[in-house]
Every structure is written in C-alpha cells, then in structure tokens.
Amino acid sequence: MKDLGKIMQQAQQMQAKMQEAQEKIESTEAEGVAGAGLVSVRLKGKGDMVSVRIDPSLMNDDPEIVEDLIKAAHSDARKRLDEAMEKAMKDATQGLGGGMLPGFKLPF
Numbered sequence: 001m002k003d004l005g006k007i008m009q010q011a012q013q014m015q016a017k018m019q020e021a022q023e024k025i026e027s028t029e030a031e032g033v034a035g036a037g038l039v040s041v042r043l044k045g046k047g048d049m050v051s052v053r054i055d056p057s058l059m060n061d062d063p064e065i066v067e068d069l070i071k072a073a074h075s076d077a078r079k080r081l082d083e084a085m086e087k088a089m090k091d092a093t094q095g096l097g098g099g100m101l102p103g104f105k106l107p108f
Contacts, residue, residue, distance in 0.1 A: 014093065021092035028084045032077025039069040043077040 026045040033040045038055040052073075058066050 017092040018089075021088045024088045024092075025085050028081065028088065030077050030080035030084055032073045032075065032080060034069040034072035034076060039066070039073045041070065041073040041077045043074075043081050045081075047078065047081065049074075 031042045040053045042050040
C-alpha cells in the first residue's frame with residue numbers, strides 16, 4: 001500500500017505540472033515568416049491567429065503570390081508553435097514517467 005500512496009502522489013504532481021503546461025501553451029505565441037520577412041503571421045496558444053503583417057511593397061503584386069506567402073507564413077508559425085508546445089509538455093513531464101510504475105512511459 002505504501003507504493004500505491006507514492007503512485008497517487010506522483011499522479012497528483014503530474015496533474016499539476018500538466019495544468020501548468022496547458023497554461024503556458026495557451027499564453028505562448030509564435031511568429032512565422034515568408035518571403036524573406038515580407039509576410040508574417042503570429043499565432044497564439046492552440047493556433048488562434050493574433051496578427052498578419054504584409055509588407056506594403058507586395059500590394060502591387062499578383063494576389064496569388066500574397067496568398068501563397070500568407071499560407072507559408074502561417075505554416076511556419078504553426079510549426080514553431082507546435083515545437084514550443086512539445087517542449088512545454090516535455091518540460092512538464094520530465095522525470096515523472098519513469099518512477100510511477102515499472103515500464104510506464106508517457107506518450108511524449
């Protein structure tokens with residue numbers, strides 16, 4: 001029974017760290033750029049778009065070029081946001097998976 005109490009305590013610690021990681025993720029922002037900085041997109045938390053910036057020099061270009069640059073900048077921002085979220089989850093769960101149960105591994 002002593003081990004069960006230890007497991008429950010570790011589970012509570014993991015739950016608290018996961019909550020902290022969720023809060024960190026929701027406040028994290030990532031910026032993606034395309035066209036050598038001519039277009040930038042900023043995403044927050046779970047992918048909500050915060051801003052789009054388009055260099056005025058692009059306004060005379062073909063609209064398809066601008067559209068492609070926006071999509072590329074969004075993709076770059078999404079990738080950076082995913083990397084930041086992955087790091088936050090790894091930081092939150094570091095050291096918790098190995099000691100809970102023999103052979104227990106977290107999916108991160």
